[in-house]
Amino acid sequence: MGNRAVILVNVGTPDSPSVKDVRRYLSEFLNDPKVIDMPWLLRKLLVNLVIVPFRAPRSALLYRRLWTGKGSPLLVHLTELVKRARLSVQSGMYGGSIKDSRLEGLAFFGAMRYGNPSLASVLKQVRQEGYDHITVLPLYPQYASSTTGSVIEEVNRVTGKWDTKPEIVIVNHFYSSPVFIKPMAEAIRESCNSGFDRIVFSYHGLPVSQVRKEHPACNPDTCSCDEYMTEHGRMCYRAACYETSRLLAEALGLDREKYLTAFQSRFSKNWLRPFTDETLLSLARSGAKRVIIAAPSFTADCLETTVEIGEEYRRLFTSAGGQDLVVVPCLNEGLDIIGILGRVQV
Numbered sequence: 001m002g003n004r005a006v007i008l009v010n011v012g013t014p015d016s017p018s019v020k021d022v023r024r025y026l027s028e029f030l031n032d033p034k035v036i037d038m039p040w041l042l043r044k045l046l047v048n049l050v051i052v053p054f055r056a057p058r059s060a061l062l063y064r065r066l067w068t069g070k071g072s073p074l075l076v077h078l079t080e081l082v083k084r085a086r087l088s089v090q091s092g093m094y095g096g097s098i099k100d101s102r103l104e105g106l107a108f109f110g111a112m113r114y115g116n117p118s119l120a121s122v123l124k125q126v127r128q129e130g131y132d133h134i135t136v137l138p139l140y141p142q143y144a145s146s147t148t149g150s151v152i153e154e155v156n157r158v159t160g161k162w163d164t165k166p167e168i169v170i171v172n173h174f175y176s177s178p179v180f181i182k183p184m185a186e187a188i189r190e191s192c193n194s195g196f197d198r199i200v201f202s203y204h205g206l207p208v209s210q211v212r213k214e215h216p217a218c219n220p221d222t223c224s225c226d227e228y229m230t231e232h233g234r235m236c237y238r239a240a241c242y243e244t245s246r247l248l249a250e251a252l253g254l255d256r257e258k259y260l261t262a263f264q265s266r267f268s269k270n271w272l273r274p275f276t277d278e279t280l281l282s283l284a285r286s287g288a289k290r291v292i293i294a295a296p297s298f299t300a301d302c303l304e305t306t307v308e309i310g311e312e313y314r315r316l317f318t319s320a321g322g323q324d325l326v327v328v329p330c331l332n333e334g335l336d337i338i339g340i341l342g343r344v345q346v
Contacts, residue, residue: 005107005131006341007122008082009151010139010300012114013072017063023056029114034150037210065311066303075112077300078139080333082110088338103338107131113138113151123158133167137340139299141175142240144206145214148172171344172235175244175296179339183331185251188294191326192252197288198260199252200279201245203297204304205263205271211238220272226261238272244296264295264313265304280313284320291317294328301330 014025030036030047038046063072070076085108092104107129111122126134136155140147152170159165174180188199211220215232224230225239229246233239245261260283264276276293283291293313295305305327314325 003107003129003131004105004133004135005109005126005129006085006135006137006337007109007111007119007126008078008085008137008139008337009111009113009119010074010078011147011302012112013074013302014063014115017060017067019057019060022060022063023052025115026052026056026059032114032146032150034146034153037146037207037213062303062307065307073306074300074302077332078110078112081139081300081335081337082108084333085337103341106135106341108337113147113154119151119154120158123155127162127166131166134169135341135344136168136170137337138171139335140297141173141180141299142203142237142244142297143173143235144237145210146206169344171340173240174340174343175240176247177340177343179336179343180331181244181247181251183334183336184294184296185248187331188248188292188328189252191292191294191328194290196290196292196326198258198283199249199254199292199294200276200283201241201248201259201261202264202276202293202295202309203241203244203261203272204295205266205275206237207267208270208272211236211272241297248294248296264308276309277313277316280317280322280325281320284317284322287321289323290326291322291324292326292328295330298330299335300332305330 012025012029014021027048030051031043033040033043036043036047066073068076089103089106089108109122109126111117111119113119136151138148138151143149155168155170159168208220215236218232218236220238223238225233225236226242229243230236230239233243242261245259249259260279262274262276262279263272266275280291293309295309298305310327314327317325
């Protein structure tokens with residue numbers, strides 16, 4: 001079967017919470033045309049002369065609140081996830097996953113799309129070590145051109161320069177996989193023991209223009225994917241988010257009126273709605289006291305879950321009359337990598 005490598009890829013993190021490192025990270029991230037989709041020159045001017053200079057100092061303050069004694073939580077969780085996957089394969093103990101001889105002998109690596117360890121450097125290492133089959137697993141449950149699509153483009157850019165290109169498999173999404181839905185639902189259920197008024201499934205937002213570009217024949221404002229999975233939906237971020245909510249609600253036995261889907265981290269009003277912060281304000285003002293919030297587009301806790309939801313949104317909710325905003329932890333190193341790989345051709 002040859003030498004086979006698996007590269008787990010998350011979005012990235014600055015090397016430290018210093019303004020200098022955050023500026024470098026934001027520059028790499030926001031200059032990606034998959035992230036900010038506009039003409040090259042306009043993007044360069046906007047990102048390098050406006051967004052990064054003004055945003056870096058504020059973002060550095062947020063990263064300082066996030067940082068731990070071990071460093072960036074996103075990198076810590078990725079390192080541990082790789083370690084656990086290696087141990088599972090070496091021991092042959094796959095937990096609740098399906099045993100599969102294809103998984104034996106896999107070598108695991110961790111990479112970041114932006115920052116370090118860079119995806120390009122890890123691909124170079126894998127090449128130097130002689131692997132002839134590479135599986136790339138972006139740690140984004142739902143496909144989006146700015147996340148998984150960017151990983152695919154970077155893999156193609158790097159390996160396209162190689163004289164001999166190995167066989168490469170890229171996992172596009174895993175939002176509907178039972179090995180993702182079941183443990184996520186179990187984590188949410190643990191937070192429901194003391195009762196709740198509503199559960200909010202909060203997903204990272206995207207510009208509406210990106211969703212329109214992926215599916216130009218479909219209008220996100222009128223599409224019915226918030227009610228059922230549409231024909232084009234498997235590769236549509238908005239449709240996949242709503243389907244994730246429905247699958248989690250089904251696993252939890254929730255009635256439709258007990259949960260809501262919303263989108264966070266918006267840069268402007270022209271992003272996917274409803275917005276999570278406005279949803280929480282509305283719930284608090286309508287009398288909801290205890291709300292559970294989970295973030296099923298994130299597999300590891302990071303700035304958006306720990307600081308944005310755990311601190312800023314909690315403060316917003318309680319200041320509007322709510323009493324308790326319970327944040328469900330991400331799966332982190334508990335994500336069943338072996339189970340996900342067991343359902344694709346590795």
